[in-house]
Amino acid sequence: MFGFKFGVVSVGNPYPARGIKLTSNVLIGERGYASDDPYFVNTSNVIELDDKAELLATSTDGNPLLWRMDYGKGAFMVFNGSMLQEKVNRGVIAGALGMLEPEFIYPVFNSKLIYIDDFPSPIREGSIPSIYEAYHKDIKQFYREIWWPDMLKAAQKAGLKYTAGIIQSYQDNVEGPFAYPADEDRYNLISYGREVIKSGGEIGIHGYNHQSLQSDQRIADYYDYKVWKSTDVMADSVTEVLDFAHRAFPNYQIMSYIPPSNMLGPDGREALKRAWPNLTVISSLYEEDINKVSYVQEFEVAEDGIIEMPRISSGYMDSPFEQWAEANAITSLGFYSHFVHPDDILDEMRGQNLSWEELYEGFTLKLERLRSTYPWLRAMTSTEAALDLEKVLNSEVKWTRVPGRIQGELSNMNGENYFILRTDHSIGRLQNCTVNKIDDGVFLVTALKDKFEIGLGD
Known part of the structure; x- marks a missing residue:
């Protein structure tokens, strides 16, 4: 009898249920999503459901x-699996909760970002066969004449802004002195950096070099990096790369x-704060790391x-898991954040042995899917999104539900605030807000003043 409350007619033995298919828009914009990617394995019971x-x-x-x-007068929501323990799946939880109540509304950041790590940075000399055969250009010419114009074109078409992460040197110096390393390239920093800024993007710091700021030998060994001598030395390297950037701009x-490599130790974080008083935001990784080497946030x-x-x-290439992770973050947080490297084409693993034409086609298709599925997301740079994120985190909203209306009252409001509303009701009279449909029964609410109201029809 108890099983009928949950809609279950019969229950069989647990088994490894592979793949997933969405028969709903529990993830915004993803009704019909289907994948048998190895990531999707749930320990599930064989279930027969009630027709209702x-x-x-x-x-x-x-x-x-x-x-x-x-x-x-209520409802049960049941997940027959084990994957919700991982944070990447939080969008499923947010979407499922939204389908439990007649109206469900929650705040989101409403931002989309894209990072180019290791750019601008020293570009290696010489050529590689795949690029030379296709373009008759060496690596530096390829970046300047092919890769970068394509990247600018892709961002403009998709309505995105780049945040570029500078590397000053690829030498593995972790002891100092750091000033004026032999491979630094101020010309490319100025040339590419100006174009990043002109396109509406932002310049950030990826590192003095690509040696992650940490002193754990196990973590250093994971990427064959060196361990820094001390926090003071780390701080000196940060000071140098900031000076390098400020000399250019x-x-x-x-x-x-x-x-670098999304790794940062507590001592490295302390070094950053010491050398960089106006450091505003650190952007590393969201997903858990089973190897426990990444800086997970x-x-x-x-x-x-x-x-x-x-x-x-x-x-550069879409994949079922990447699409799933993005949709979960957008559904739960209204947030898209992606990164690429200039040298992915030079790396067999990251470039998947694909030509630049293939990578660029995959990249533009990926960005077009983002644009067409989530046209409401606002394009921002790292600092723009971070300051906006802080504003959302510092605000609080009080909801009052009366027949036919949802009333919101924001404290610490600073500019517009955004919310996802799930409801099967039609949208009625609005006060101090706008409401735009973004999926079936899903709306983006923009609060324009601290007190706002959403009217609901039948």
Whole structure:
């Protein structure tokens, strides 16, 4: 009898249910998503559902994974699996909660970002066969005449801004002195940097070199890096790369840091604060790291005031997991953050042995999917999004529900605030806000004043 409350007619033995298919828009914009990627393996029971249950997601073989069942004046939401323990799946939780109540509204950041790590940076001399055969250009000519114009064109078409992460040197010096390394390239910094800024983008710091700021030998060995001599030496390297950037752009304020290889130790973080008083945001990784070498973040303002703003996905080519991770972050947070490297084409693993034409086509298709599925996301740079994120985290909203209306009252409001509203009701009279449909039964609410109201129809 108890199982019927949950919409279950019969239960079989647990088994490894592979793949996932969304029969609903529990993830915004992703109704019909299907993948048998190895990531999607749930320990699930074989389930037969009541005909009255609303099926929201299944495994590849059709076994129910997520469903809703009305009961009395309320409803049950059931997930028949084990994958929700991982934070990358939080969008499923947010979407499922939104389908439990007649109206469900929650704040989001409403931002989309894209980073280019290791750019501008020293460009290696010479050529590689795949590039020379295709373009009759060496590596430097390829970056200047092919890769960078293509990247600018892709961003303009997709309505995105780049945040570029400078590397001053690829020498593995972790002891100092650091001034004027032999391979630094001030010309390319100025040339590419001006174009990043002119395109509406931002220049941040990726590192003095590509040796992650940490002193744990186990973590250093993971990427065959060196361990820094001390926090003071780390701070000296940060001071040098900031000076290098300021020599190129004397009046430009640099406020964003992207850890090399997404690794950063507590001592490295202390070195950053010591050498960089106006450091505003650190952007590393969101997803858990089973190897425990990465600097994994939540979206928050740390006790020292630095904004923690992780990235979600990476690479030029789309993949089922990347699409899933992005959709979960957009559904739960209204946030898209992606990164690529200039030299992915030079790396067999990161470039997947594909030509630049293939990588560029994949990249533009990926960005077009983002633009067409989530046209409401605002294009921002790292610092713009971080300051906006801080504003959202510092604000609070009080909801009052009366028949036919949702009333919101914001404290600490500073500019527009954004919310996702799920409801099957039509949208009625609005006060001090706008409401735009972004999916079936899903709306983006923009609060224009601290007190606002959403009217609801039948």
